[in-house]
Amino acid sequence: xxxxxxxxxxxxxxxxxxxxxxxxxxxxxxxxxxxxxxxxxxxxxxxxxxxxxxxxxxxxxxxxxxxxxxxxxxxxxxxxxxxxxxxxxxxxxxxxxxxxxxxxxxxxxxxxxxxxxxxxxxxxxxxxxxxxxxxxxxxxxxxxxxxxxxxxxxxxx
Amino acid sequence: xxxxxxxxxxxxxxxxxxxxxxxxxxxxxxxxxxxxxxxxxxxxxxxxxxxxxxxxxxxxxxxxxxxxxxxxxxxxxxxxxxxxxxxxxxxxxxxxxxxxxxxxxxxxxxxxxxxxxxxxxxxxxxxxxxxxxxxxxxxxxxxxxxxxxxxxxxxxxxxxxxxxxxxxxxxxxxxxxxxxxxxxxxxxxxxxxxxxxx
Numbered sequence: 001x002x003x004x005x006x007x008x009x010x011x012x013x014x015x016x017x018x019x020x021x022x023x024x025x026x027x028x029x030x031x032x033x034x035x036x037x038x039x040x041x042x043x044x045x046x047x048x049x050x051x052x053x054x055x056x057x058x059x060x061x062x063x064x065x066x067x068x069x070x071x072x073x074x075x076x077x078x079x080x081x082x083x084x085x086x087x088x089x090x091x092x093x094x095x096x097x098x099x100x101x102x103x104x105x106x107x108x109x110x111x112x113x114x115x116x117x118x119x120x121x122x123x124x125x126x127x128x129x130x131x132x133x134x135x136x137x138x139x140x141x142x143x144x145x146x147x148x149x150x151x152x153x154x155x156x157x
Numbered sequence: 158x159x160x161x162x163x164x165x166x167x168x169x170x171x172x173x174x175x176x177x178x179x180x181x182x183x184x185x186x187x188x189x190x191x192x193x194x195x196x197x198x199x200x201x202x203x204x205x206x207x208x209x210x211x212x213x214x215x216x217x218x219x220x221x222x223x224x225x226x227x228x229x230x231x232x233x234x235x236x237x238x239x240x241x242x243x244x245x246x247x248x249x250x251x252x253x254x255x256x257x258x259x260x261x262x263x264x265x266x267x268x269x270x271x272x273x274x275x276x277x278x279x280x281x282x283x284x285x286x287x288x289x290x291x292x293x294x295x296x297x298x299x300x301x302x303x304x305x306x307x308x309x310x311x312x313x314x315x316x317x318x319x320x321x322x323x324x325x326x327x328x329x330x331x332x333x334x335x336x337x338x339x340x341x342x343x344x345x346x347x348x349x350x351x352x353x354x355x
Contacts, residue, residue, distance in 0.1 A: 030348050033293035034316050040294045041317045045200035048209045 187227050190236050191220055197237065197318065198244050204313045205248055215251060219244045234327050241318075241328040245310055252306075293351065300350035304343050311336055312343040 198219055203212040222243050223230075230239055301309055307329070314325045322340075326333045 027348065029293075030344070030351060032290075033297055033351055034347070036290040036294050037297040038317050038319070040290075041200065041204045041313075045196070045203050048203060048212070049196055049199055051209075053213075 183227060187224060190223075190240075194237050194240050195220065198240055201241065201313060201318055202244055202248060204317050205309065211251075215244065215247050218247050222247070235324075238324055238327045241314070241320075242330070245329060249306070296350045296353070297347055300343075300347040303346055303350075305339075307331075308339045308343040308346075311339040312347075315340055 195216065199212055199216045202215045202219075203209060206212050206215070219240060223240055230236070234242075301312065304312060310329060311325055311331075314320045314328065315322075320328070322333050322336050325331075326336045329336065331339075
């Protein structure tokens, strides 16, 4: 690699003088360092620029595949959401029917219990009336017979 | 009237041909610009990033952008200045988009400063001179590392690309006074760094 060129001195001087105070101060070391830096960057760049490049093959999927992928994805997403909604509705309906059935059964049980209670009450009432009748229709005891007669006479007089 | 109607397809055909020819010329002109300026743009981006792959990518982007806007290039500045302006903006955008600090983050992919300084070979100089040159280059890289983004850009354009102050001002969008100030500060830092060598 041949990167050193003989024009070092004058070229560096020309560049550095431009209002940066480099030339004016006569700082030869700085001039030399900047020139070396410039040549170093040029050398590096030249080598990097001309190096063999390896190009990685980029696999590009055709756009229709991308579109199909998106469509499929959307369909799946819509399907899942719809399925979930349908399932939720079905469960709600089932729960509603079960609740109605239970309520109906409870209502029937209550009705039956009410009828039983009514019958029982009626039977009790009938028993009581029969007892009262039997009590009222019983004959006056014989020990009370004279008193009963007196009462009857008083009524006649 | 009839003659005019008959001429119309011919005129239209010629206009189409002219447009095609113009396009062809523009493409040819652009490919010449690419061939002429590509190494320089790459070099500037390489020095700015110290990352060969990144410099190549940004160079590609620079010419892609230039190609898209080639029609709007009115030649007010030279093509090189125009391209350099695109390259500077691309480099700025790159770091801004990645929300990275300019130099620190390049260290992940960029070559080491010592390695960058290795690029100094000579068949003519003595071993001592080469060693001294290598050391100097290493110190300049170290100083460049400490520069702000603007100072670095201005410094590289001046001392690597050897551009005039007016050209740098046009490429960076700064005025010449600001360019001078940045350059002066950058050189001051390089001088201080070299002072530490002694």
